[in-house]
Amino acid sequence: MMRTRPLKVALLGCGVVGSEVARIMTTHAADLAARIGAPVELAGVAVRRPGKVREGIDPGLVTTDATALVKRGDIDVVVEVIGGIEPARTLITTAFEHGASVVSANKALLAQDGADLHAAAEANNKDLYYEAAVAGAIPLIRPLRESLAGDKVNRVLGIVNGTTNFILDKMDSTGAGYQEALDEATALGYAEADPTADVEGFDAAAKAAILAGIAFHTRVRLDDVYREGMTEVTAADFASAREMGCTIKLLAICERAADGASVTARVHPAMIPLTHPLASVRGAYNAVFVESDASGQLMFYGPGAGGAPTASAVLGDLVAVCRNRLNGATGPGESSYAALPVSGMGEVVTRYHISLDVADKPGVLAQVATVFAEHGVSIDTVRQQGKDGEASLVVVTHRASDAALGGTVEALRKLDTVRGVASIMRVEGE
Ligand SMILES: NC(=O)c1ccc[n+]([C@@H]2O[C@H](COP(=O)([O-])OP(=O)(O)OC[C@H]3O[C@@H](n4cnc5c(N)ncnc54)[C@H](O)[C@@H]3O)[C@@H](O)[C@H]2O)c1
Ligand SMILES: N[C@@H](CCO)C(=O)O
Ligand code: NA
Numbered sequence: 001m002m003r004t005r006p007l008k009v010a011l012l013g014c015g016v017v018g019s020e021v022a023r024i025m026t027t028h029a030a031d032l033a034a035r036i037g038a039p040v041e042l043a044g045v046a047v048r049r050p051g052k053v054r055e056g057i058d059p060g061l062v063t064t065d066a067t068a069l070v071k072r073g074d075i076d077v078v079v080e081v082i083g084g085i086e087p088a089r090t091l092i093t094t095a096f097e098h099g100a101s102v103v104s105a106n107k108a109l110l111a112q113d114g115a116d117l118h119a120a121a122e123a124n125n126k127d128l129y130y131e132a133a134v135a136g137a138i139p140l141i142r143p144l145r146e147s148l149a150g151d152k153v154n155r156v157l158g159i160v161n162g163t164t165n166f167i168l169d170k171m172d173s174t175g176a177g178y179q180e181a182l183d184e185a186t187a188l189g190y191a192e193a194d195p196t197a198d199v200e201g202f203d204a205a206a207k208a209a210i211l212a213g214i215a216f217h218t219r220v221r222l223d224d225v226y227r228e229g230m231t232e233v234t235a236a237d238f239a240s241a242r243e244m245g246c247t248i249k250l251l252a253i254c255e256r257a258a259d260g261a262s263v264t265a266r267v268h269p270a271m272i273p274l275t276h277p278l279a280s281v282r283g284a285y286n287a288v289f290v291e292s293d294a295s296g297q298l299m300f301y302g303p304g305a306g307g308a309p310t311a312s313a314v315l316g317d318l319v320a321v322c323r324n325r326l327n328g329a330t331g332p333g334e335s336s337y338a339a340l341p342v343s344g345m346g347e348v349v350t351r352y353h354i355s356l357d358v359a360d361k362p363g364v365l366a367q368v369a370t371v372f373a374e375h376g377v378s379i380d381t382v383r384q385q386g387k388d389g390e391a392s393l394v395v396v397t398h399r400a401s402d403a404a405l406g407g408t409v410e411a412l413r414k415l416d417t418v419r420g421v422a423s424i425m426r427v428e429g430e
Contacts, residue, residue, distance in 0.1 A: 003038035007322050010075045010100070011045045012066050012091055013082035014054055016189040017105055017132070018045075020311035021079055022057050025318075032315070036322040044069045046082075070095040077321050079314060080104040083193060089113055096124040101325065103317040105132035105310055108197070111206035111222040114213065118334035127330050129317035134207045135160050135286040137309035138302040139316070144214045144290065145332055151292040153215040156254040157428070158288030159281050160207040162305030163191045163198035164230050164250040166284045168269075172238050172247055173282075178231070190284045190305035200229035204252045204267040212254035212265040215290070217338035220254075220265055226345040228268035237269075237423055240355060240394060243383075244427075246271040247279045251428055255348075262343045271353055272429035279429075346403035351380070351427040353396050356412065357419040360391035364417045368393060371415065375408040376400070390419065396427065 009025070011018055025032065025042055033039040045057055046066035054062070063069055070078055070091050078095040080102060082088050088109050092102050093116075102121070104110065110117065110133055121128040131141045135158075144153065159165050163185045170181035182199065185191050190198075197203045205225040212220040230250045241248050249272055254265045272278050277299060281287045286304025291297050303309035324331055358364050365384065372379050378398040385392045397405070405424075412418050 001037070002033065003326065006039040006041035007036070007076040007325060008041055008043035008074055009318065010043055010069045010072075010078045010095075012069070012078060012080045012088075014045055014047045014057070015081070016307040017310045017314065018079075018081040019054065020307040021081060021314050022054075024311050024315050026056055028315070032319060035319055037326055038322065040318070040322060043075060044072070066091055067094065070100065071098050073098055075100045076325055077318060078102045079318065080106060081314065082106070083108065085109055085112060089117070092117060092128075093120045096120045096126045099124075101127035101321045101330075102129070103314055103321055104128070104130045105314060106130070107133040107203065107206040107210060111209040114210065115219055115334065115336070122333050125330060127321045127324055128333070129321055129331065130210075131317050132310045132313035134210050135288060135300070136162065136302070136304040136306065137312045138286055138288070138300050138304065139313075140211070140288055140300050141214065143300070144211065145335075148290070148292055148295065149332075151294045153290060153292040154256045155291040156211050156215050156252075156288060158252060158300075159249055159278060159286050160211075160252045160288065160304065161198055161204040161250060162284030162286060162303070163195065164204070165281060165286070165304070166190060167199070168230060168233065168248055168250065169282050171233070171235070175235070185284065188284070189307050199231050201227045201250065201267045204250060208252040208254055208265045208267050211252070211288075212263060212342075213336065215254060216256060216263045216340055217335045218263060218340040218342070219336045220263070220342055224265060224342040226264075226266035226268070226348075230269045233269050234423075237425065240353065240423075241271045244271065244353065244396070245275075246273050246427070248425070249278055249281070251278075253428065256340075257343065257347065262341045262347070264343050264345070264348050266345060266348060268426060270426045270428040272427075276429040346401065346406070348402045349399050350402070351397055351399055351430065352405050353394065353423075353425045353427050354409070355422040355424075356393040356395070357422055358391050358393050359417040359419065360386045360389050361417070364391070365393070367415055367417060368395070368412065371411045372397070372408055375404050375411065377404050377408050392422070
């Protein structure tokens with residue numbers, strides 16, 4: 001039976017995502033009410049620039065005082081789409097204290113302070129939902145938290161940043177320059193307010209922390225995630241990748257160690273074979289593989305960024321949280337009971353593509369091969385190309401630990417015949 005008294009929603013932030021949330025709340029109002037069992041009403045919209053014309057939003061709802069809005073006491077759900085750490089963190093905890101549940105898209109905040117926010121939600125018997133924070137529209141948080149709650153997840157691997165996938169795709173497929181591709185991604189509403197968060201891998205690292213935490217029932221913070229951005233990836237790297245039948249993607253990889261006793265989480269550019277499904281993920285799309293004991297391999301694919309796709313995930317959470325409120329219940333909270341140690345990058349085992357500039361003279365190849373052998377790193381293939389007394393040597397290794405590879409590279413740099421290490425890239429997905 002439909003309740004006539006509406007559930008009241010406060011929207012914090014009315015930018016790329018917030019404006020789409022408001023639009024869908026209005027255009028889908030009747031369906032949302034039928035699905036929830038009560039109408040949902042936009043009761044206030046906190047913005048920074050009140051004078052801006054906002055199509056479809058009653059100017060009477062607009063306020064610059066977000067704190068007063070979350071303190072009103074009659075708000076059922078606060079939707080936080082401001083982004084950043086403060087004032088979002090204080091507004092969310094204040095919302096819990098004043099009786100509201102929260103839906104957020106803020107991965108930076110959740111990766112940094114997720115434990116405290118979950119604790120605040122629990123202490124006030126409220127929900128904290130954040131499907132939009134990871135991989136935009138793709139249902140990923142809920143499947144990991146609920147559908148796979150009876151399985152044992154061992155690995156989560158994928159493309160979780162739309163902006164960088166858009167840029168890398170453009171660089172690879174059209175030869176576009178980095179800045180030109182970034183400007184386009186920003187204009188399309190994919191990039192963060194400060195796109196450094198995207199291109200330096202902070203956004204993907206925040207998402208990796210959230211995914212690893214849920215997948216392994218362990219607290220994983222942003223600082224636990226190894227991170228390399230994609231600003232150093234060059235046209236020459238793409239050419240090398242193509243010679244190997246690969247392309248380059250910025251990947252987030254969360255893994256349980258083989259003995260199950262620890263986990264790792266990392267974000268870095270990597271070569272992947274063109275035959276791997278991740279190689280064909282184009283534009284701002286995201287795709288994530290989840291491997292677990294009983295299910296085997298699952299793949300989640302869809303739009304990872306943009307106003308409307310992200311709003312889709314926010315609205316899904318809004319419906320779930322509203323249903324919980326009508327039932328006088330809350331959904332699942334944080335699960336960190338396993339408390340596994342999070343190991344550093346040195347423990348990660350993978351393959352490497354190393355490009356060296358060397359002197360083109362007898363014995364150099366043997367010297368280089370010896371260094372790899374001394375560090376226990378086995379070579380899979382070597383390719384050499386001479387040019388005027390100098391040569392470029394491309395070595396692809398078998399699986400080795402990052403620590404062993406690091407030691408190898410350090411020793412290579414000390415060889416007189418090695419002029420420089422042009423690039424080191426991990427090879428995944430084989
Ligand atoms: N754009 C995407 O594709 C996408 C996808 C997933 C998640 N997110 C996340 O969603 C959130 C919002 O992203 P966005 O792309 O809409 O950003 P945006 O910059 O377009 O929108 C944020 C809005 O919040 C407003 N704002 C800032 N401080 C405020 C305050 N104190 N009170 C009221 N309003 C304030 C800004 O003026 C801006 O209009 C971020 O956490 C982001 O990481 C974005
Ligand atoms: N800036 C983010 C938004 C989606 O989280 C991205 O490009 O993926
Ligand atoms: Na999602």
